[in-house]
Amino acid sequence: MSHERVGNRIREIRRRLGWTQAQLAERVGISRVSIVAIERGHFLPTIETSLRISRALGVSIEELFWLKEEKKEDD
Amino acid sequence: MSHERVGNRIREIRRRLGWTQAQLAERVGISRVSIVAIERGHFLPTIETSLRISRALGVSIEELFWLKEEKKEDD
DNA sequence: CAAAAATGTCAAGTATACTTGACAAACAAT
DNA sequence: ATTGTTTGTCAAGTATACTTGACATTTTTG
Numbered sequence: 001m002s003h004e005r006v007g008n009r010i011r012e013i014r015r016r017l018g019w020t021q022a023q024l025a026e027r028v029g030i031s032r033v034s035i036v037a038i039e040r041g042h043f044l045p046t047i048e049t050s051l052r053i054s055r056a057l058g059v060s061i062e063e064l065f066w067l068k069e070e071k072k073e074d075d
Numbered sequence: 076m077s078h079e080r081v082g083n084r085i086r087e088i089r090r091r092l093g094w095t096q097a098q099l100a101e102r103v104g105i106s107r108v109s110i111v112a113i114e115r116g117h118f119l120p121t122i123e124t125s126l127r128i129s130r131a132l133g134v135s136i137e138e139l140f141w142l143k144e145e146k147k148e149d150d
Numbered sequence: 151c152a153a154a155a156a157t158g159t160c161a162a163g164t165a166t167a168c169t170t171g172a173c174a175a176a177c178a179a180t
Numbered sequence: 181a182t183t184g185t186t187t188g189t190c191a192a193g194t195a196t197a198c199t200t201g202a203c204a205t206t207t208t209t210g
Contacts, residue, residue, distance in 0.1 A: 006123050020186060034168055036188065043167055046197080047125040048081050051142050061136040067126050095156060109198055111158065118197055121167080
């Protein structure tokens with residue numbers, strides 16, 4: 001069912017850094033369940049959570065999230 | 076009471092473009108009441124709404140929103 | 151000043167972001 | 181094969197994003 005409107009690359013970048021979901025959750029300051037849900041597109045984070053994820057992973061929001069209507073067709 | 080955690084420059088950039096709240100709302104695809112609330116920091120938009128605002132205004136998310144804990148001290 | 155346009159606010163409702171706790175399934179070690 | 185770690189999922193609750201409609205206030209313009 002995932003979210004059709006916004007794609008993200010959180011998992012890819014998290015794995016590139018060798019972090020677990022639990023580690024990312026702790027650094028971002030939200031629960032691991034929320035990380036799972038966001039990675040898999042079960043719901044869309046707020047701008048605050050997005051900025052914290054972006055900061056934790058060290059990449060820009062634009063590298064992390066995109067509107068599917070107009071960007072890459074993957075995920 | 077506004078949101079203390081995230082600052083934004085939506086109003087400034089909207090005005091620079093000479094747009095009304097109603098015009099921005101229409102282009103973004105949300106209600107004018109929500110634009111008011113987001114501009115004034117009454118609540119935080121989702122990443123989807125943020126990306127649409129960013130696209131509508133033609134500026135990056137990072138130019139539009141920032142975590143107050145670590146960026147500029149102005150509202 | 152008066153009229154019009156833009157902005158702010160309130161209320162009440164709906165949708166969804168996010169939480170904790172618990173457990174199941176997949177994967178990786180020995 | 182068993183143990184440990186990581187990931188996925190469910191349920192039930194709380195917080196908050198966003199809506200419409202209506203109206204008050206402020207700003208702009210003639």
